[in-house]
Amino acid sequence: MLLKICLKGRLHGSAKTKQSPGRSLVWLLLGLSLMGAIAYKQIRNYIDTPQALLVLGGALEREEFAAEFARNHPHLQIWVSGGSNQEYAEWVFSKAGIDLERVHLDYQAQDTVTNFTTLVDQLKSEGIESVYLITSDDHMRRAQVIGEIVLGSRGISFKPLPVPSGRSPEPIEKAIRDGARAILWLTTGHTGASFAPAYGEED
Numbered sequence: 001m002l003l004k005i006c007l008k009g010r011l012h013g014s015a016k017t018k019q020s021p022g023r024s025l026v027w028l029l030l031g032l033s034l035m036g037a038i039a040y041k042q043i044r045n046y047i048d049t050p051q052a053l054l055v056l057g058g059a060l061e062r063e064e065f066a067a068e069f070a071r072n073h074p075h076l077q078i079w080v081s082g083g084s085n086q087e088y089a090e091w092v093f094s095k096a097g098i099d100l101e102r103v104h105l106d107y108q109a110q111d112t113v114t115n116f117t118t119l120v121d122q123l124k125s126e127g128i129e130s131v132y133l134i135t136s137d138d139h140m141r142r143a144q145v146i147g148e149i150v151l152g153s154r155g156i157s158f159k160p161l162p163v164p165s166g167r168s169p170e171p172i173e174k175a176i177r178d179g180a181r182a183i184l185w186l187t188t189g190h191t192g193a194s195f196a197p198a199y200g201e202e203d
Helices: 002-047 060-071 086-095 112-117 120-125 140-153 172-188
Strands: 052-056 077-081 103-106 130-136 157-163
Touching: 052 060, 060 077, 060 086, 060 130, 060 157, 086 103, 112 140, 112 172, 120 140, 130 140, 140 157, 140 172
Parallel strands: 052 077, 052 130, 077 103, 130 157
Antiparallel strands: none
């Protein structure tokens, strides 16, 4: 009886040993696939030529920065999501010599997540495949997390253009929270806006 138990244990152990290489191979392939996807995304972000500026509202210096940048890049369309009031925004761009036909002001957004979700399909319908993403440097990490999910879901790449703010980077918890909200939007169509503070309190 003891011999049977020992033999059974050894056979059971051998079976486990035989399964391990297969499992290791699966994990290796998954890891390589993930690394390949990340590398592809980074290469594409580097290579793609942006066709537009996407400016996230919340600080006046973002629009001022965008106006100066757009003056040196006359081929770029400009999309401002949730920015300053129309009169001031148009004055900023006009002062920089920007034709207002290039400027698209959108006021649907309630927060950073909806800065992206309210415009992504319109950008896609305009044939835009790459944008410059403009926001304050302390806000950029969160914007990039959301952008990777929301813009990426429509095949739109982006290049970040951080605007100096003199402020410390936001807590990483905000990026995690809004990343989760972006995934919620991707899977359900809802942005989870009730989980975020009122617009303007955090941007």
